[in-house]
Amino acid sequence: MNNLLIIGQYVPTNSIVHRMDPRIKMLIIFFYVIFIFFANNVFSYALFTVFAIGGTLLTKVPWRFIAKGLTPVWFLIVFTFILHLFVTKEGTVLVNIFGLPIYSGALEQGAVISLRFFLLILLTSLLTLTTTPIEITDGVESLLGPLRRFKFPVHELALMMSISLRFIPTLLQETEKISNAQASRGVDFRTGPFRERVRAVIPLLVPLFVSAFKRAEELAMAMEARGYRGGEGRTKLRELRVMKRDVAALILFIVVVAAALITRDYS
């Protein structure tokens, strides 16, 4: 499977973050994403940074794994930084590189925007690193619950989400199996002219679609056979419950946000 991109990969280490209520995690991340844009000085940024790094440490997921998983994002972060260095023209000129002046304001802005970007990605990837797809959908269903009053199909949406999440690994596995089988029959997916490589995708896609449709049909039948009748009156095996640790995390987060709002510059 793809170990380049960790977004969407669950790492079971059973840390305290793993055991948190998914709704609380999602709420915290949602508001973190909003409030980080209010930070505008060293102190307020430091607060948000400490919160994200501290959360990451608590997950007990190895740093090296997270760093490697963010590889594609590193590139974007560095790129953003460099772009700002050369484009922004504020403050005083610090140095000249090949005749291009680098302003102090550019350095500052580049650093700030890269940091913000990094923190956002880090914290959002913590959600999928520490929460199983089932928990995420349960959380979404519960958070969207109030919309039911407006005839919004909350349960159906959550079911669709959990089914797709459940079948992503299966489809990846299937893709690998079929591409192995076709490679053994002489298909070359990696080299050769572009047109040939596009044509090589057909023997991969056709069986993949065939099996996905077959799976969908079987799943639908199995669900009906077991008496699935939609969300009405349906109860849950694992009820989501807000525990002490969730309250503690929420309070901590509110304190961090409040402190950041107080210490930011209002001039």
Next chain:
Amino acid sequence: MDITFEQVDYTYQANSPFEHKALKDLSFHLPGGSFTAIVGHTGSGKSTLLQHLNGLVRPTSGSVRIGGHTLEPNKKPKQAKELRKQVGIVFQYPEHQLFEETVEKDIAFGPRNFGVPEKEIHKRVEESAEAVGLDLSLLSRSPFELSGGQMRRVAIAGVLAVRPRVLVLDEPTAGLDPRGQREIMDMFHRLHKEQELTTILVTHSMEDALTYADHMLVLDKGEKYMEGPPVEVFQQRQALQKVQLDVPEIFQFLQKVSERFGKTVVYEGEDIDRLAKQLADLAGERE
């Protein structure tokens, strides 16, 4: 073609929390023309081992030699395509690889990729369809209209049509009806003899291992647990039970006989008549 594994390790998703060592320090040698059965409990690494045989994966450490080809870590094999042409793999549930509009085209897919001349292809398609017991009238049908057993045969024919020198079979008869299983295994055995193939069979059927193989490899958790001719391996019933494997019925039967008569009867692959005579002698002695 000779096949040699030297201290092969293979790790899935190395350097991640999901790291999984599927093969550990695996060494063995299979001479060209041999028929080897690989057995082992589910998850013991059989399918992983097979993927090394045509360079789909390379060992994490150690080396694999197949005829003149060598697979080593971090080194792209030269002539990968040539290797794949010579090593035909029938994967677990091969019917999932079918995709063409007609059975004929699907069987022709492999040979076409490997550059077999068009004139020759048609001949090979019919030949391999016959070998697997497919009615030639099915050739113009869509493979998706066939029964599961027929689809399996189409997929196998597609591998045979390339005319590999090494035939690798990953549970080729799983899920077929008993008679179909027999037919297909007999067909592989016949091809093995006629074309002097080197054959490697992964199977959960100890009876098949005993009937068809002349060499046997037992894997346990990615390590080599036992190796030798099937009749010798199956003498060690206790050792096999430790890794959740049974022995063929005939061995179980003879063990019961031995217990009953207090005299060991050893099965060494002799035919049933001679075995019957041995047993009759035993019974005679007792009277």
